[in-house]
Amino acid sequence: MDLRTLAELNAERAARRPAILVTDVATGEQRLVKAAAIATDSLADELGKHLRMGKSGMVEAAGKRLFLNVYAPTAKLVIIGAVHISQALAPIARSLGYDVTVVDPRTAFASPERFPDVPLIAEWPDVALPPLNVDHYTAFVALTHDPKIDDPALLHAFSRDCFYIGALGSRKTHAKRGDRLRAQGATDADIARIHAPIGLAIGAVSPAEIAVSIMAQITATLRLPAKEKEQAA
Amino acid sequence: MLDRNEDILKAAEDWHRGGHGVALATVVETWGSAPRPVGSNLVINDEGTFLGSVSGGCVEGAVVTEALDVISSGQPKMLEFGVADETAWNVGLSCGGTIRVFVEKVG
Numbered sequence: 001m002d003l004r005t006l007a008e009l010n011a012e013r014a015a016r017r018p019a020i021l022v023t024d025v026a027t028g029e030q031r032l033v034k035a036a037a038i039a040t041d042s043l044a045d046e047l048g049k050h051l052r053m054g055k056s057g058m059v060e061a062a063g064k065r066l067f068l069n070v071y072a073p074t075a076k077l078v079i080i081g082a083v084h085i086s087q088a089l090a091p092i093a094r095s096l097g098y099d100v101t102v103v104d105p106r107t108a109f110a111s112p113e114r115f116p117d118v119p120l121i122a123e124w125p126d127v128a129l130p131p132l133n134v135d136h137y138t139a140f141v142a143l144t145h146d147p148k149i150d151d152p153a154l155l156h157a158f159s160r161d162c163f164y165i166g167a168l169g170s171r172k173t174h175a176k177r178g179d180r181l182r183a184q185g186a187t188d189a190d191i192a193r194i195h196a197p198i199g200l201a202i203g204a205v206s207p208a209e210i211a212v213s214i215m216a217q218i219t220a221t222l223r224l225p226a227k228e229k230e231q232a233a
Numbered sequence: 234m235l236d237r238n239e240d241i242l243k244a245a246e247d248w249h250r251g252g253h254g255v256a257l258a259t260v261v262e263t264w265g266s267a268p269r270p271v272g273s274n275l276v277i278n279d280e281g282t283f284l285g286s287v288s289g290g291c292v293e294g295a296v297v298t299e300a301l302d303v304i305s306s307g308q309p310k311m312l313e314f315g316v317a318d319e320t321a322w323n324v325g326l327s328c329g330g331t332i333r334v335f336v337e338k339v340g
Contacts, residue, residue: 003340029311056272067261069272
């Protein structure tokens with residue numbers, strides 16, 4: 001790998017932007033395809049699929065054996081609300097490889113006893129969220145049921161292009177939330193990005209089951225192609 | 234996704250900028266129960282120092298030796314390791330898998 005390619009790859013990784021290194025294993029010839037350039041690449045389909053699955057591997061193209069090495073950032077999960085569901089959700093997400101952070105200004109909820117080994121920020125969203133660098137590779141869930149905490153957090157998530165945004169609450173609760181967020185400048189497109197009621201419809205009852213349904217929905221959003229995603233949602 | 238190669242590639246860049254010969258080894262194919270997934274990186278410098286892993290320890294020694302060759306020749310190499318291999322007693326994968334590792338020079 002020439003130094004320029006390596007330096008470019010490291011710059012993309014540092015900026016949490018995915019990139020794929022394409023290597024002809026017979027000759028060592030190489031090129032780096034940044035995420036933004038995938039759609040127009042001659043290998044667009046293969047590259048897109050490998051990036052979505054986060055999977056490196058060998059492909060055959062034009063008589064060549066090419067190795068696609070996918071460098072994608074570690075996904076983050078930001079949980080607003082140190083509530084019962086979050087206690088089940090945080091360890092599930094960690095076992096799936098997510099970097100998890102829990103935010104809740106209510107110190108009685110955000111206690112290390114309730115969340116062993118999970119980074120906890122006992123601050124309001126306006127203080128807690130900016131340093132977290134919420135980005136596209138972030139799933140963002142609002143679970144407090146308290147508009148004073150959930151609403152500003154969701155407004156922050158809209159501005160950061162999170163791949164998944166979900167919020168706890170019934171359809172009725174969500175309709176009211178939509179009105180409040182619009183009054184604070186959110187667009188209809190922003191509101192439409194919220195998965196609410198949150199989670200896949202698996203008949204979840206207990207907090208742990210709801211956590212499973214949320215994590216399944218996040219996984220479906222991350223991995224499924226757009227068309228199948230609609231069916232799963 | 235969930236790439237944990239984090240600082241390995243940064244180290245490769247820093248070593249090269251510091252005047253070292255550097256090679257990059259990458260797991261490109263696996264069969265059976267391989268200890269490290271496809272895409273895993275190991276970087277090696279001309280002093281034999283290495284970071285990362287391609288097999289969780291089973292064949293790193295052999296990869297480092299080959300990498301020193303690649304650093305001096307500049308020619309990339311494809312290595313294969315598996316229990317069926319004759320060298321398995323020395324540097325094979327105890328888990329019974331087979332892996333193919335691409336080794337290339339940096340710079």
